[in-house]
Amino acid sequence: MLLKMPMSLRSALPALFAALLFGASTPLAKLLGADMPPFLLAGVLYLGSGLGLAVLLCIRYWMPSSTKNPPALWTIPAPEWPWLLAAIGFGGVLGPVLLLVGLRSTEAASASLLLNVEGVFTAWIAWVVFKENADRHIVWGMVAIVAGGVLLSWQPAQVSLSSGALFIMAACLCWALDNNLTRKVSANDGMLVACLKGLVAGTLNTSLGLLSGDTLPANGVLGAAVLLGFASYGLSLTLFVVSLRLLGSSRTGAYFSVAPLFGVILSMLLWPGQLPPMFWPAAALMALGVWLHLHERHIHLHTHTPMEHTHHHRHDEHHQHVHDFVWDVNKPHAHTHRHGLLTHFHHHYPDIHHRHSHVED
Structure with a gap:
């Protein structure tokens, strides 16, 4: 069935499903937020992703197959370890810390707007530093998706920039670096890469949270956070790595930027009410951006x-x-x-x- 799809749609699906899973994490994490401090919650989500993927890797390892589990799939080549460790450091450790520092002095609405900068930074680094090609369809598609994200979170009465905004933008820069650095190791097994990132980042963030005085919640809440991390971070990151392998950084980052749209839709299902004022214009812009990317024809x-x-x-x-x-x-x-x-x-x-x-x- 997948092979009958156009190549553009088939290549985009991993990134769009990654965005769907990650977008769901925001409203679902909100259900847990009252019972867990933000730093500890971030650590447990990452740790849940690493542990869940480790279980899947073990199951896959014991599946009888002569070609599904070659030894090379279970290792990261030595020259690529610096790229992976740098990606974990920027995206899994430094990024969340900068975000939490920035949130202390930044309104939620402003923070939501600023988070859209990640897609712009990802594309800019991919195009300028790593020389990834981009035609008009890709550039205008990225503009439309980012503009849709801005409209989706725009609340004029509440927007105010503070010194914390610089920390949030620095966090976005860290995640953009993470996206581009992970692209350098995306030829490896996506589940293995995502598992290593989750285990390392989750262990460090959880340890820092506990050392700062946070305490773990009841087993039920903790288990729910671990499962949420596995689905919305672990499976999402696995698909994200696969998409980096298929599309490169800027295109994957653009598709992934529609995650807030999925988050809003799930929020409305969990807490029925009036849609944000700019929901439909934002959805239209994001749909236009995805359409432009799907209709790219790069031939030479x-x-x-x-x-x-x-x-x-x-x-x-x-x-x-x-x-x-x-x-x-x-x-x-x-x-x-x-x-x-x-x-x-x-x-x-x-x-x-x-x-x-x-x-x-």
């Missing part, structure tokens, strides 16, 4: 340089190699494989096989 003659890596793949035009094991040609499989020099012309995204430079005409 490009050359693939030789490379070797491990990931799940099918034998498409980029994967033509022989095996020393039996495999089902109708299913994706994983093993270490090498790509040779290849020059061709087709529609593509800045995925793990198309991270090449672009010469301006």
Whole structure:
């Protein structure tokens, strides 16, 4: 069924589902917020994501299959560890700390508006620092999605900027760096990458919360927070890493920026009432942005340089190699494989096989 979808929609689905799961975390975490301090709650959510994914990884490891669990899938190559540790440091540790410091002196409405800066920072770093290509569809799509996010959280009577705004913007910059750094390790197993980020960031944040005097809540609330972290952080982050592999940082960040829209919809289901005044214009702008991204057509003659890596793949035009094991040609499989020099012309995204430079005409 998925193979019959247009490539643009098939590639966008992981990011959109990641946004859906993460967007749900805001209203659901609000149900837990009265029983857990913010810093401790953030730590438990991350820890829940890491623990839940660790269980899934163990289950997958013991599944009988000769091609589903090659040894290379269970390791991060040594040259990529600095990228992963830097991503965890910026996004899992420093970002939440800066956000919490900023929230102490910033109105909630202003904070919601400022959080939209993450998508802008992510795209800017991807385009300027990592030279990820972007055409007019991508740029205007990002503008429409961010504008929709601004309208969704806009409350003129309550907006006021304080010194805390700088801390919130710094947190957004940390998460944008996290997004782009994680892209460097996205060829690895997405669940493994997300599990490591959750375990390290969750352990550090939870420990800092407890050391600062916070106490764990009753088992029922704690268990609910762990489950929420597993779904809204763990599964979401796994899909986010997969999307980085398929689309690159700026496009993934744009799709992920629609998460607040899903959060508002779930909030209205949990607490029925009047929609925010700008909900429908915001939804229309976000839908326009997603539509522009789905209709991107990036086509040019490009050359693939030789490379070797491990990931799940099918034998498409980029994967033509022989095996020393039996495999089902109708299913994706994983093993270490090498790509040779290849020059061709087709529609593509800045995925793990198309991270090449672009010469301006």
